[in-house]
Amino acid sequence: MSVRDQGQPAWLVGPGGAMAWLLQRLSGFILIILLATHLLLLHYGGDQQLVFASVTIRLKTLLFIIIDTGLLALGLYHGLNGLRNVVLDYDLSRRAGSVLTTVLWIVGIFMTIYGATALYSFWAGRGVFGG
């Protein structure tokens, strides 16, 4: 229990999720735009063949990389925060709640970095498979 919480009844677990709630809405809104752009680019932009060469070209396009990094990071935030909300619905203890939040942040950051390495490998001039 932190100093701030001393003297408060146990049910008063706070401060609550105002920022998480706001970011969930903002990320949701931005995700819709990014997803639409992503789909449009895939279907109508450049060479649409699903072959290694055209995928390589796409992954060397800065705009595509930026959009997909956004999709990756915001999609993970939105999904994991959604998961956190579902689990918190089951009256976790204060401690379990903080552990859950920390674990989800670590998972999210790890997965963002892991996904980004694939997205950036061609931009950095190296193929994913060393090519």
Add this chain to the structure above:
Amino acid sequence: MSITDTKPQLKGQNVATVNIFRYDPSTTDEAHYDSWQVPITGSMTVLDLLFYILEHEDGSLAFRYACREAICGSCALYVNGTYRLACKTQLKDLKATEINISPLPHLKVIKDLVVDMDPFWEKYERIRPYLITRDDLPEKEFLQDPADRLKMDDMVDCILCGACYSSCPQCWTDPEYLGPAALVKMNRFTVDTRDQANQERTKIFDNEHGVWRCHTIFNCVEACPKDINQTYSIQHLKRRAVARRFGGK
């Protein structure tokens, strides 16, 4: 005079089959439904029907009521799959010849149709459901602008029947969640221009067991016999909590 002596004859009358949830912990651990045939008259309400059974069929039936005019909130029940005030619901509006009456779901049953409302009242107390002022009290009454009074029009109609609390999935899974009725009352005081306890109030609702547990499921709105929009109040409190993070009042 025994109960059966006064029992009216069913001949030539409209009759409904009434199934009522029964549970008496002093005699058995098992709950069951009892069925009766009850003569129906034009403007008969669900509460009248319960009285009919109490007087003519089974004097041990337990149910709550007080005002009989949809104002005290004691008689909320689950009737044919919907939340209803027994005193306000006329049988003809149910449009059914079979009537199933159960206590408010997801609350502990004390006996028959009477449930334990303690968790509901405890949450209600937590939000400090009264006006809090810091300045000196005015000489006479507090004056309020009609436009400001209008802002809490929806919320002051709550009769604390508990239907919304019983219907809310968040209240089922998180026993500490404040629940729709308490949050409606909270909103009523945060929009009240005379109330001066915004800071303390925010702490109570901007809380993991407060507004953030509401996922706008709208069960409460559907259940409310007073047509109150609880979800609106809860969303309003959420926006207020966010505004406070950015320095709003």
